[in-house]
Amino acid sequence: MPTFPPVEDQLTTILRGAAQTETVADLRKKLTRSFETGTPLRVKYGIDPTGFDVHLGHTVPLRKLRQFQALGHTPVLIIGTATAAVGDPSGRDEARKGLTPEQIEANAGTYLKQIATVIDITKAEVRPNGDWFGKWGFTDVLKLLSRTTVQRMLERDDFSKRFRADPSVPIYLHECLYPLMQGHDSVEIRADVELGGTEQLFNLMVGRDLQRDAGQEPQVCLTMPILRGTDGEKKMGKSVGNYVGVAEPAKEQFGKTMRIPDGLMREWFELLTDRPPAEIETLLAGKPNEAKKALGADIVSFYHGTDAAAEVLADWRKQFEEKGDPDQMPEVTIPAAEVVGGEVPAVRLVVLARLAESNKEAKRKVDEGAFNYGPDRTKPADGRAWVPVADGLVVRLGRKIVRVRLG
């Protein structure tokens, strides 16, 4: 029989960092029973495979799931293969576009791999909700729909905002199905606890209702604060482009972290690292730059290991504090045929090195003095000037830096 830490200790861990818990009393009850009977709680977290990148925003609830796992409970991951086709309206001011089955299928695989960096997926249950919704007939859908009312749907903030906006923003009927589907997932897997961001509260609560209807004990809904993205304003998200992906290279993760506004550091430390509160306070009281480097190193260590973090940090110092070149930089191979007499026109070089998307842009950047090359950071006189190119030449444009290989 599995054994668990004392109930009150578990509660302390679980509630740390949580935004809202519906309800703590229910949670205590479930934990107590679990402790007494040696039965792990089933902790649900759902993710819709709507893109290729799992980002740090997703990891906030995932890290909570990891804590549950560490305490001995069972994570149940719902891969929203069915729900992704609908699109979650939560926190949205417009409809999401549903995805095609092919896209969903492709995304689901890469998602799991990325989620595995946060929780031990071999000891978790992974359930695509297409497994049950795929078997549904129209009468099943009708039955699910009859569980709620238009009034209750309109109560939710996302919808009422869209409804009242002038001009109003469409609310499609299928979007109303989403919370019901998510709620039904809880019935299927008999969830004890469901995790989500604060904007998920409505959806999570629907699960409670549906479970009650099905004669199950309602799940505990645990919401985590929403992580703001690199811009320090908006919720981290794919569409806004303010995210740091868990699968990104160490250097990217570190660089993006260094560029977040200072005011965001506390939030990120608290939601993305395991640092004890006292240490966070000490770091934040010190030099912001040092604190941010510590934050970046924490994040990189988690996904790429401490060695990678040390390497990235060393490169950072080299590049920005000693104004040199980092050891690690991307390489771009340019065809030898482009080189005439050992030289290439500046604009052409910028394009070939993929530092700019078009000749126009390349020319502009060269004219702006954003481009330089070689150890002396030579700037060409203008876009037409010929640049001597040898294998291994380092070229820079703004903060982008690339080593050129001849091929």
Place this chain on the structure above:
RNA sequence: GGGCAGGUGGCAGAGUGGUCAAUUGCAUCAGACUGUAAAUCUGACGGGGCAACCCUACACAGGUUCAAAUCCUGUCCUGCCCA
């Protein structure tokens, strides 16, 4: 089904026959300053060309015109009101 209002660059939102590759704000990129932060200032911001100029673009398809984002017809889509 009927009436009305709309669909413009990543977003918001001007533009109602040539002066429009399209004002402005946000976002983005770059330069200066810095801690690759913030704030501030400056510049850029469809593609090809050194350039004259050419090509593509203002929901989609046609049409009128020397000339269309702008006018006409049809299609698709959205909102509001009525049923």
